[in-house]
Amino acid sequence: MDYAARERSEDDASRERTEASLPPRLPHRFSRCARRAEDPRERLDAVKTPLTRCPILLDDGFLLAVAKPEGVLSHPNSGGPRARCAFEGRYDPSARRFDSPSGPVWLVHRLDQDTSGVLLAARDETVAAACRVLFEQRKLRKSYLALVQGFPRPPQGRWLDRLLKLGGQGSVRSVVARGGPPNAELVYRVRRDFPSARACLVQILLVTGRTHQARVQAAARRHPVAGDRVYGDFAWNRELKRRAGLRRLFLHAQRLEFHHPDGGAPVRLESPLPDELQSALDVLAKE
DSSP, X not given: OOHHHHHHHHHHHHOOOOOOOOOOOOOGGGOSOOOOOOOHHHHTTOOOBTTBSSOEEEESSSEEEEEEOTTOBSSXXXXXXXXXXXXXXXXXXXXXXXXXXXXXXXXOOOOOTTOEEEEEEESSHHHHHHHHHHHHTTOSEEEEEEEEESOOSSSEEEEEEEEEEEOOTTOOEEEEESSSOOOEEEEXXXXXXXXXXXXXXXXXXXXXXXXXXXXXXXXXXXXXXXXXXXTSOHHHHHHXXXXXXXXXXXXXXXXXXXXXXXXXXXEEEEOOOOHHHHHHHHHHHHO
């Protein structure tokens, strides 16, 4: 069963769309509105370009969105080992810009290296700045799919926590702190239980965007994300590897929805659940 497709259908039928005000219009030369991407499953075998080696979900000349695989960095880690990045070329951290062979690419946000899914960038610095405003003002809908241990109760709700980031370069992690106002918020809904594996598939809507947020908030409630090598249940991870062949973090940035910074045209970017994650669900569903 294609659980991602089922999730999309249920989500479209149940959720209420909230129309948010848009930031100031961009100069006239950016007045072309973004089009909705084609079916991502038809785009994932697109020809690789010097901009990126990742599958391209949308490239309209202003916005550039890719399906970042697990293990690929959003940008290079300062002082860390060399690893493949989502975009090509030298990276300028102060400008958040890749100088690719086909021109500059400005990174709008980031995903953890172990998280797959929709990653948004821009082909113009002004467009990138406008998109970052949407993130800062929480005018985007960021939807993730995660396989977690146990069965959150109630089956849908909101998690509010205060997260603190610890460590330095190469060893950053977050913890839930006691006291103080919350700075991390997400909304979750259980999509399917897998009783034999003591697990369930959860849709997560990130309201805020803290380091490792979904992973930390889930683990704090004894529902760690499957395959998490930092905050997870390591014995359970080994069990899932043996039973379902799961060898990675089961956290996928499935969908990103927002209004184009100019004109307000709706943009809906989707990345299909990777084969290794879909395969693990199929195995667990048969038990």
